[in-house]
Amino acid sequence: MKKKILTGDRPTGKLHLGHYIGSLQNRIKLQSTYDQYILVADLQALTDHFDHPEKVTQNIIEVTKDYLSIGIDPDQTTIVVQSQIPEIAELTVYYLNLVTLGQLNRNPTVKYEIQQKGYSKSIPAGFFCYPVSQAADITLFQAELVPVGDDQLPMIEQTNEIVRRFNKIYHTNILKECKAVLSKTSRLVGIDGKSKSSKSLGNAIALSDPPDVIKKKVFQMYTDPDHIKASDPGRVEGNVVFTYLDAFHSDQEAVADLKAHYRRGGLGDVVIKNILNDSLQRLLGPIRAKRDSLDTNMVKEILHYGTAKAAQLAKATIEMVREAIGIQSF
Ligand code: ATP
Ligand code: MG
Numbered sequence: 001m002k003k004k005i006l007t008g009d010r011p012t013g014k015l016h017l018g019h020y021i022g023s024l025q026n027r028i029k030l031q032s033t034y035d036q037y038i039l040v041a042d043l044q045a046l047t048d049h050f051d052h053p054e055k056v057t058q059n060i061i062e063v064t065k066d067y068l069s070i071g072i073d074p075d076q077t078t079i080v081v082q083s084q085i086p087e088i089a090e091l092t093v094y095y096l097n098l099v100t101l102g103q104l105n106r107n108p109t110v111k112y113e114i115q116q117k118g119y120s121k122s123i124p125a126g127f128f129c130y131p132v133s134q135a136a137d138i139t140l141f142q143a144e145l146v147p148v149g150d151d152q153l154p155m156i157e158q159t160n161e162i163v164r165r166f167n168k169i170y171h172t173n174i175l176k177e178c179k180a181v182l183s184k185t186s187r188l189v190g191i192d193g194k195s196k197s198s199k200s201l202g203n204a205i206a207l208s209d210p211p212d213v214i215k216k217k218v219f220q221m222y223t224d225p226d227h228i229k230a231s232d233p234g235r236v237e238g239n240v241v242f243t244y245l246d247a248f249h250s251d252q253e254a255v256a257d258l259k260a261h262y263r264r265g266g267l268g269d270v271v272i273k274n275i276l277n278d279s280l281q282r283l284l285g286p287i288r289a290k291r292d293s294l295d296t297n298m299v300k301e302i303l304h305y306g307t308a309k310a311a312q313l314a315k316a317t318i319e320m321v322r323e324a325i326g327i328q329s330f
Helices: 017-030 042-046 053-070 086-096 101-106 108-116 130-140 150-169 211-220 240-248 252-264 269-292 296-325
Strands: 004-009 035-040 077-081 145-147 179-181
Touching: 004 017, 004 130, 017 035, 017 053, 017 145, 017 179, 017 240, 035 053, 035 296, 042 053, 042 130, 053 077, 053 269, 053 296, 077 296, 086 130, 086 150, 086 296, 101 108, 108 150, 130 150, 130 296, 150 179, 211 269, 240 252, 240 269, 252 269
Parallel strands: 004 035, 004 145, 035 077, 145 179
Antiparallel strands: none
């Protein structure tokens, strides 16, 4: 039997180049060898969008279109709508007994997000506990591999702690530990150069951005503030244009030459931005064209089919879990 993979994204906006390089490319590569499930994580998205649920519900179709347009094949990958699998919520409740507030408090990604969202005075409990529901996602689908960006490593660690605790307390081995699959660029910086590119920070290039928006964002990119005239020597490290050229340009030898030229001086920001713009337009043009050709009803059918298939696996796992704990039906 093929090993299982579980990944997913929160439908809080369209997917971007960070998703592409951080985990989507791995998912495309792995889908033919493994039994891959992708979760459109609408429940998890509600933990910080509960007061704007329409933002989440509207983006389920958009994110699914992103998957299909980059080459996720619904015959090989099962795309699942999280809220339609109630076993995830049930499993989360069992797992909440196995973690302490102290453990949740130590999670560096959640800590950072609490600060970023200004929650420090009153943290919604659902948000604080989302790593536990992520452990339920992964283990319900019996996943051994999880292709993610590196901000998710604390979630994988938390999942494995829960797995070990569950197996020990209930004298079983039904739950399996999982491993993250990271990519070469496991954290793509935003166009502002400050933090990782993300939907909520508005500093990302979406896979579906039209050509003029891509160009505008490339020309907004942070470079080297001391590189004032083209003739000045420039810094490549921390220069967002070069970070993106490293990640997305198809000819890395040409990128090495550009870096050497920029360092010695004589290469202007407009020239490197035009080169990056050309290479992003080449990458994203066909993805956008594929997206535009997708029929929304067909996309809904794919979600319906994937969710129904996933429901069977969810049922099988939850039955094992209930039996291990000793939950009875009457
Ligand atoms: P939000 O701002 O709503 O949190 P996001 O842009 O951070 O959205 P998520 O849906 O939280 O995206 O992330 C989904 C997956 O994509 C995770 O595995 C995450 O690690 C990966 N990912 C997101 N942004 C990046 C990035 N900039 N670089 C690498 N991986 C990323
Ligand atoms: Mg995020």
